[in-house]
Amino acid sequence: MNSYESCIIYKSKKTGANMDNRKGLLHSKYFYALLLSIIGLLINLLGVRIALGFNLPLFLDNIGSALVAALGGFIPGIIVGFLTNLINAIGNYETAYYGCLTVMIAIASASFAGRGYYTKPKKIPVIILTFALIGGGLGSVLTWVLYGFGFGTGISAPLALRIHDSGVMNPFWSQFTADMLIDLLDKTITVLIVALILRLIPNTVKQRFIFTGWQQKPISLSYITRNLKYKRRNSLFVKITLLVASGSLITAAAVIAISYINFKNASIDEQKSFARGIAQVVRETVDADRIDEYLEKGETVPGYKDTKYVLQSLMESSPYIEYCYVYRIREDGCHVVFDPDTPDVPGEKPGAVVPFDDAFARYLPALLRGEPIEPVISNETYGWLLTVYDPIYDSKGTCQAYAAVDINMNHITRDGYQFLARVISLFFGILLIILTIVVWVAYYQLVTPINSMAAIASQASYESEAARVNAVRSIEDLEIHTHDEIENLYTAIVKSTRDMSDTTAHMAKMIARTQSQAQTISKLQNGMILVLADMVESRDQNTGEHVRKTAAYTGVIMRELRREHVYEDQLTDAFIQDVINSAPLHDVGKIQVPDAILNKPGKLTDEEFAIMKTHTTAGSEIITSAIDMVSEENSGYLQEARNLAHYHHEKWNGTGYPDGLSGTDIPLSARIMAVADVFDALVSKRSYKDGFPFEKAMAIIKEGRGTHFDPAIVDAFEHASGEVRQIMESHMGRYTG
Numbered sequence: 001m002n003s004y005e006s007c008i009i010y011k012s013k014k015t016g017a018n019m020d021n022r023k024g025l026l027h028s029k030y031f032y033a034l035l036l037s038i039i040g041l042l043i044n045l046l047g048v049r050i051a052l053g054f055n056l057p058l059f060l061d062n063i064g065s066a067l068v069a070a071l072g073g074f075i076p077g078i079i080v081g082f083l084t085n086l087i088n089a090i091g092n093y094e095t096a097y098y099g100c101l102t103v104m105i106a107i108a109s110a111s112f113a114g115r116g117y118y119t120k121p122k123k124i125p126v127i128i129l130t131f132a133l134i135g136g137g138l139g140s141v142l143t144w145v146l147y148g149f150g151f152g153t154g155i156s157a158p159l160a161l162r163i164h165d166s167g168v169m170n171p172f173w174s175q176f177t178a179d180m181l182i183d184l185l186d187k188t189i190t191v192l193i194v195a196l197i198l199r200l201i202p203n204t205v206k207q208r209f210i211f212t213g214w215q216q217k218p219i220s221l222s223y224i225t226r227n228l229k230y231k232r233r234n235s236l237f238v239k240i241t242l243l244v245a246s247g248s249l250i251t252a253a254a255v256i257a258i259s260y261i262n263f264k265n266a267s268i269d270e271q272k273s274f275a276r277g278i279a280q281v282v283r284e285t286v287d288a289d290r291i292d293e294y295l296e297k298g299e300t301v302p303g304y305k306d307t308k309y310v311l312q313s314l315m316e317s318s319p320y321i322e323y324c325y326v327y328r329i330r331e332d333g334c335h336v337v338f339d340p341d342t343p344d345v346p347g348e349k350p351g352a353v354v355p356f357d358d359a360f361a362r363y364l365p366a367l368l369r370g371e372p373i374e375p376v377i378s379n380e381t382y383g384w385l386l387t388v389y390d391p392i393y394d395s396k397g398t399c400q401a402y403a404a405v406d407i408n409m410n411h412i413t414r415d416g417y418q419f420l421a422r423v424i425s426l427f428f429g430i431l432l433i434i435l436t437i438v439v440w441v442a443y444y445q446l447v448t449p450i451n452s453m454a455a456i457a458s459q460a461s462y463e464s465e466a467a468r469v470n471a472v473r474s475i476e477d478l479e480i481h482t483h484d485e486i487e488n489l490y491t492a493i494v495k496s497t498r499d500m501s502d503t504t505a506h507m508a509k510m511i512a513r514t515q516s517q518a519q520t521i522s523k524l525q526n527g528m529i530l531v532l533a534d535m536v537e538s539r540d541q542n543t544g545e546h547v548r549k550t551a552a553y554t555g556v557i558m559r560e561l562r563r564e565h566v567y568e569d570q571l572t573d574a575f576i577q578d579v580i581n582s583a584p585l586h587d588v589g590k591i592q593v594p595d596a597i598l599n600k601p602g603k604l605t606d607e608e609f610a611i612m613k614t615h616t617t618a619g620s621e622i623i624t625s626a627i628d629m630v631s632e633e634n635s636g637y638l639q640e641a642r643n644l645a646h647y648h649h650e651k652w653n654g655t656g657y658p659d660g661l662s663g664t665d666i667p668l669s670a671r672i673m674a675v676a677d678v679f680d681a682l683v684s685k686r687s688y689k690d691g692f693p694f695e696k697a698m699a700i701i702k703e704g705r706g707t708h709f710d711p712a713i714v715d716a717f718e719h720a721s722g723e724v725r726q727i728m729e730s731h732m733g734r735y736t737g
Helices: 015-053 063-072 076-087 091-113 123-144 158-167 171-200 203-207 222-227 236-284 288-300 304-318 358-368 412-458 465-476 483-538 543-563 573-585 588-592 604-626 637-647 668-683 694-703 711-719 720-729
Strands: 321-330 334-337 378-379 383-393 398-408
Touching: 015 063, 015 123, 015 543, 063 076, 063 091, 063 171, 063 203, 063 398, 076 412, 076 465, 076 588, 076 604, 091 222, 091 358, 091 378, 123 171, 158 171, 171 383, 236 304, 236 358, 236 412, 236 543, 288 334, 288 588, 288 711, 304 334, 304 412, 321 383, 321 412, 358 383, 358 543, 412 483, 412 604, 465 483, 483 588, 543 573, 543 668, 543 720, 573 588, 588 637, 604 637, 637 668, 668 694, 668 711, 694 711, 711 720
Parallel strands: none
Antiparallel strands: 321 334, 321 398, 378 383, 383 398
16 A cells, blocks of 8 residues: 555544544545546547647646555556556547556556655656566566557657668667657656655545455554564565466466467468459459360460459459469369469469379369368468469360469468457557455455454453453454455454453363363373383383484474375374374383394395384283273374384385375374384494495485385485475484494
């Protein structure tokens, strides 16, 4: 919003009086916005009439829209700009195609006014250059396409021709330079006039013309920004804008594509009808009974030259007719009967044989039989042509030759570009208007009310009765009345705040529940101490380091999965905490594996490996015993510990142990531990090996994606490689088991 809007300060008044004042203010805002728009529209139209009346090399058609945008904001400015072009289009319809540029200038003007550029002399050139780039730069490109890649007939055309004739620039850059020079002068005058008017208008009057859409008590953007506790990167404001813009663009792209295809097909059909008509004239001009004589004797036959002259005249009658000729079709090629010269290509002599173009290969049988064929579009020997062959029958009804007409199709491409430029420019102007209105409405009726509630709520304190009363009053003073779900939300928040004193009993229940959970945790911790004591007695002292690292890795993986919205229905806060806390127990079953096998430096035999694999089921049984120490409903911590111990050696493709589970049949916690456990084993130093470098270990993990490991978990592990490296490096230098 512009700078005048941001000056509106939040002040508290009586609710009833504020509602009446705001209704009156709303009506006055519409009145002043309408008045300002009419004045701006008249200024634009007057500027155009002055430029035309005095034959000035200027446009002067943006003074009003730039002024209205600077005073009233985006909405009045873009409406005035677009209406100006529509009204001017009554006299010159092509003016409508430049409406998008006028709308862009209005948006830029409102934006510059919001930043105070019009009041800063050093910023005036920035405004002028921006306006000139829009009007002169983009306008020049649009003109170039609209006029078929030519200079057009606008104000800049004479200057563009003069620059081009000097030989310094090609046609496009001549046009671009001329447009920029003229627009720099035009926009300099425009910006200076707007800046002067803004300087002369008192601030009290400016305040009347600001067109806002407050649905609550006005509150400054700086207040909201300063007091919002949580800053979101993905703003709802941006999402709405992108959603509307992308939806409109997709719809427009489809409509424009369909329109272009229909336009192109209609143009081709029109050229087909035109070519058929010319071919019919040729057919009626040629004496079919003398075709053999024409082929044998050529121009010496009486009447040959007259017929050839008619064909020559037909070619010259339209710039689209490329060739006009008569062929007799035989198996060895096209036998020339008539082939008038063109400025670029001399015609073939009568009796000459011209080979067939590849485009006619599938029509050759019909041509040899003297049958009619459909028009042929080719892009071969003689360029992109539409060819019509019309059979010429003699007095006995025998096809003696074909009257042929080639229509140059290159202009259809040029016309198509012009059509696209017109449609896109009109749509883009309308899209800018729609998008600006949507953004404006979203700001006042959605984003600002939500952020206002969030800002007030973030600053609210409930530590004492007085603080709660103040919190209720602060929320009530917002007086949000959007008459939709936002107001429902506001009403609910107000009610919730008012009912804060009723939460005492609820808080007491929460405290009691917390105490119960604390007792459960205490029991679980006691059970853990017993289990860990057994582990310390039966395993070496390095194992503890391993379990701490794997626990840390599981935490990293789960947090990354939740950031990526993968398995987020399972990855609750409680689940994550349970897995992290129970992760150290995943190898608890190894306490039942003999030391000789557990600490063997070489490769295990099949019998030894079979014993080693029993640590999964043994661990599950140990933790099941611990679960029996607490109630079933409070055993979530150990339930995940049992899953980890039992299934952490299962593989995604079903080749793991002990149960050979695959895919999502393996508990999520165990699939996560599988990655953490293998990675730590790879990077850790063992009695029989050195640890692998980080990069090699990560590569091995990625190789197991989809076979050993869950692909989504591997991806999350890779994406969080920075945190993984930190954990690994924090334990470097210590021997890990």
